[in-house]
Amino acid sequence: xxxxxxQEIQIKDFKCFDDFKAEGFGRxxxxxxxxxxxxxxxxxxxxINVYAQxxxxxxxxLESIKFRRENLNILFGLKVNRQQFIEYSNHIFVASNIxxxxxxxxxxxxxxxxxxxxxxxxxxxxxxxxxxxxxSIPNIEFIDNFGLSNIEITTNYSSxxxxxxxxxxxxILKAFDSSIEAFKIxxxxxxxKTNGQYREVSEFGDGVRHxxxxxxxxxxxxxxxxxxxxxxxxxxxxxxxxxxxxxxVLSKKLNVQVFATTHSKECIESFxxxxxxxxxxxxxxxxxxxxxxxxxxxxxxxxxxxxEYELTHQGKYRGE
Amino acid sequence: xNNLLIVESNNDKYFIExxxxxxxxxxxxxxxxxxxxxxxxxxxxxxxxxxxKSLKSQVLKNGINKIGIIFDADSAGIESRTLEIQxxxxxxxxxxxxxxxxxxxxxxxxxxxxxTLLKAIKSKASPMADCLDAWQQCLSxxxxxxxxxxxxxxxxxxxxxxxxxxxKEQKQAGCKCNNEASxxxxxxxxxxxxxxxLKHFLKKLSTA
Numbered sequence: 001x002x003x004x005x006x007q008e009i010q011i012k013d014f015k016c017f018d019d020f021k022a023e024g025f026g027r028x029x030x031x032x033x034x035x036x037x038x039x040x041x042x043x044x045x046x047x048i049n050v051y052a053q054x055x056x057x058x059x060x061x062l063e064s065i066k067f068r069r070e071n072l073n074i075l076f077g078l079k080v081n082r083q084q085f086i087e088y089s090n091h092i093f094v095a096s097n098i099x100x101x102x103x104x105x106x107x108x109x110x111x112x113x114x115x116x117x118x119x120x121x122x123x124x125x126x127x128x129x130x131x132x133x134x135x136s137i138p139n140i141e142f143i144d145n146f147g148l149s150n151i152e153i154t155t156n157y158s159s160x161x162x163x164x165x166x167x168x169x170x171x172i173l174k175a176f177d178s179s180i181e182a183f184k185i186x187x188x189x190x191x192x193k194t195n196g197q198y199r200e201v202s203e204f205g206d207g208v209r210h211x212x213x214x215x216x217x218x219x220x221x222x223x224x225x226x227x228x229x230x231x232x233x234x235x236x237x238x239x240x241x242x243x244x245x246x247x248x249v250l251s252k253k254l255n256v257q258v259f260a261t262t263h264s265k266e267c268i269e270s271f272x273x274x275x276x277x278x279x280x281x282x283x284x285x286x287x288x289x290x291x292x293x294x295x296x297x298x299x300x301x302x303x304x305x306x307x308e309y310e311l312t313h314q315g316k317y318r319g320e
Numbered sequence: 321x322n323n324l325l326i327v328e329s330n331n332d333k334y335f336i337e338x339x340x341x342x343x344x345x346x347x348x349x350x351x352x353x354x355x356x357x358x359x360x361x362x363x364x365x366x367x368x369x370x371x372x373k374s375l376k377s378q379v380l381k382n383g384i385n386k387i388g389i390i391f392d393a394d395s396a397g398i399e400s401r402t403l404e405i406q407x408x409x410x411x412x413x414x415x416x417x418x419x420x421x422x423x424x425x426x427x428x429x430x431x432x433x434x435x436t437l438l439k440a441i442k443s444k445a446s447p448m449a450d451c452l453d454a455w456q457q458c459l460s461x462x463x464x465x466x467x468x469x470x471x472x473x474x475x476x477x478x479x480x481x482x483x484x485x486x487x488k489e490q491k492q493a494g495c496k497c498n499n500e501a502s503x504x505x506x507x508x509x510x511x512x513x514x515x516x517x518l519k520h521f522l523k524k525l526s527t528a
Contacts, residue, residue, distance in 0.1 A: 287377060289377060289380070289381045290381070291380045291381070292380070292381060292382060292383040293380075293383055298380060300376075300377045302373075305370070306370055306373055306374075309367065309370035309371075309374070310370075310374050313351060313352075313353070313354070313367075313370075313371070313374075314351035315351070315374045316374070316377070316378055316381070317374070317377075319381065320381070
């Protein structure tokens with residue numbers, strides 16, 4: 001297992017997690033569970049944990065998780081208040097084998113301070129003096145269920161180009177939809193060629209954008225982390241085996257740790273078939289569920305053999 | 321209290337459901353340890369560990385307090401099979417004081433499986449199935465061996481299909497004479513003493 005991969009994590013006071021611990025993560029981790037059990041929140045906590053490498057990247061991570069949640073509202077006129085977006089994650093504590101991260105707002109006699117902990121540093125800043133500057137970490141990506149924006153795809157596609165993998169991306173897209181002949185960025189817009197003409201990705205179904213987001217992100221996050229929320233969104237079940245095979249192969253080749261969520265049995269079945277076909281021992285399925293007695297969330301780790309058993313024996317592996 | 325019963329195969333499930341109905345007890349029966357390939361069950365308890373791992377999460381999610389496990393004695397016998405099952409429970413669950421297990425081994429005189437028990441409690445005339453005894457002797461004379469387990473399964477199939485199904489039903493034997501349909505008919509005597517230990521086990525599980 002690569003040293004930069006998250007293997008164990010503790011999350012405190014973040015969304016639905018009071019004090020949550022989980023371990024056993026591999027290179028590719030698929031998470032299933034009921035609605036509102038915390039699948040996305042879990043990935044957000046992991047994202048913050050690996051992203052917070054300095055104060056600016058910490059700020060960026062805190063802001064971006066709220067930003068993603070408010071995507072639709074922003075589209076319909078919600079003004080982004082950066083300070084509020086950051087303060088939304090007050091009290092968060094995420095510790096892993098990679099990084100210990102925490103953020104807390106303290107108010108002492110009217111003096112408000114931000115307390116950041118990351119990379120074994122504790123930084124206290126008076127809010128009035130805080131710059132709210134932020135920086136991006138290029139090889140950590142979070143894809144929500146809508147996929148990436150044109151700008152993000154354009155940025156990630158440059159990684160595909162740098163590695164001369166345009167043909168690989170085209171082959172994956174062609175397998176996805178045989179009418180797609182090629183993919184290019186033209187006038188800073190992602191476009192697919194069909195019937196000899198390039199058309200913007202937004203003219204295609206959601207699945208095309210989601211697939212392009214996933215594949216280009218895998219190249220962009222070499223030696224880093226990729227988080228994919230509702231990874232099968234917009235993708236026909238018959239294509240999921242190929243998609244998972246591509247994720248397993250590329251993540252291994254590019255040394256990317258992948259976390260993905262799904263609600264779909266078909267997606268989990270495809271994942272299981274792909275991990276068995278490739279004999280991928282570094283891929284795991286996790287069930288996220290709530291303990292009925294304690295009301296605490298717990299995570300169960302299923303290796304490929306156990307997952308296959310539960311898939312074929314009416315198992316209850318999605319929180320039910 | 322939230323109790324759950326684990327059985328080995330679908331046939332066990334149909335049988336236990338019929339018996340529970342007869343003794344007027346309600347216990348939830350989970351999906352069997354083996355569900356897809358009937359002959360997978362011949363491997364003994366190889367998949368029980370997978371089933372228990374799956375149950376461990378169900379215990380937390382659904383608040384199960386007691387789990388009953390019913391397995392065949394096979395040729396291993398009651399003591400040996402109970403020990404094997406207990407070892408798997410210990411391996412998967414370790415210390416979980418709030419959860420109790422109870423085990424019952426289906427048997428006739430210490431060995432056998434569901435079909436052996438069913439044969440012992442059949443309540444209808446069985447001329448077609450009984451002729452298999454002569455067939456078995458014929459096999460022996462021709463140096464062909466058939467395990468007692470396989471013979472009993474075959475005997476039950478013939479009993480269900482040819483002794484207990486009407487001519488009309490036999491035309492739809494796949495759905496009218498299969499084990500699920502047959503165990504809903506009055507072709508077994510659920511008051512036979514061979515079932516007393518099992519009934520006691522089920523009653524205890526339902527009231528635990």
